[in-house]
Amino acid sequence: MRELLEKIAAEGEVAADGVLKVDRFLNHQVDPQLMKRIGEAFAVRFRDERPTKVLTLESSGISPALMAAYELGIPLVVARKRRPLTMTGDVYRTEVYSFTKQEANEIIVSRSLLGRGDRVLIIDDFLANGQAALGMVEIIEQAGADMVGIGIVIEKAFQDGGRLLRSRGFRVVSLARIASLDGGAIQFADEVMSR
Numbered sequence: 152m153r154e155l156l157e158k159i160a161a162e163g164e165v166a167a168d169g170v171l172k173v174d175r176f177l178n179h180q181v182d183p184q185l186m187k188r189i190g191e192a193f194a195v196r197f198r199d200e201r202p203t204k205v206l207t208l209e210s211s212g213i214s215p216a217l218m219a220a221y222e223l224g225i226p227l228v229v230a231r232k233r234r235p236l237t238m239t240g241d242v243y244r245t246e247v248y249s250f251t252k253q254e255a256n257e258i259i260v261s262r263s264l265l266g267r268g269d270r271v272l273i274i275d276d277f278l279a280n281g282q283a284a285l286g287m288v289e290i291i292e293q294a295g296a297d298m299v300g301i302g303i304v305i306e307k308a309f310q311d312g313g314r315l316l317r318s319r320g321f322r323v324v325s326l327a328r329i330a331s332l333d334g335g336a337i338q339f340a341d342e343v344m345s346r
């Protein structure tokens with residue numbers, strides 16, 4: 152998605168440890184017009200799969216996931232990392248380890264929101280090691296629902312997540328793929344990647 156690549160090139164910053172900082176349009180301040188077009192891009196790519204729900208993990212996945220759900224005309228389910236007081240009743244639950252943050256996180260979704268017959272599209276902001284996406288896949292499996300694909304705004308292609316997910320046969324669509332952040336320079340891989 153050319154507009155996204157240009158935005159990353161113009162406003163992205165490389166943190167010293169190989170982390171891409173996109174706080175000006177995605178992770179802290181959010182550009183709604185760009186999110187709208189990201190939502191449209193995911194909708195075009197996944198509409199034929201007839202998804203019934205979009206699933207993301209709080210918090211930075213919410214902006215692109217909401218716009219994708221809006222474009223597809225289906226609900227967005229936001230998986231939580233902590234069980235809110237108001238989330239009573241049975242839940243699906245799994246644990247994922249973040250190599251980037253070096254911490255374990257729970258992923259929790261109410262059983263009342265996902266179930267058999269659902270066709271679930273996963274959307275997230277970043278794909279690094281793939282653990283968050285795998286955790287969401289696990290939740291979908293617990294629910295007995297079908298997973299129709301994974302939409303990623305920015306894939307760090309130099310980390311293992313994309314390979315891991317695609318090797319399991321999942322359809323992964325990344326709107327921007329970063330080949331390298333070495334030396335503080337942002338290098339892009341191909342523009343759009345799908346299985």
Ligand code: G4P
Binds near residue numbers: 210248250252282
């Ligand atoms: P993984 O899910 O692909 O295995 O990634 P990992 O655990 O390594 O990353 C954990 C968190 O760090 C995720 O956010 C992910 O979006 C974010 N992340 C990973 N690499 C980068 C990067 O290069 N730049 C930025 N900006 N974020 C990155 P999270 O823990 O879910 O936090 P939140 O911000 O969504 O609340």
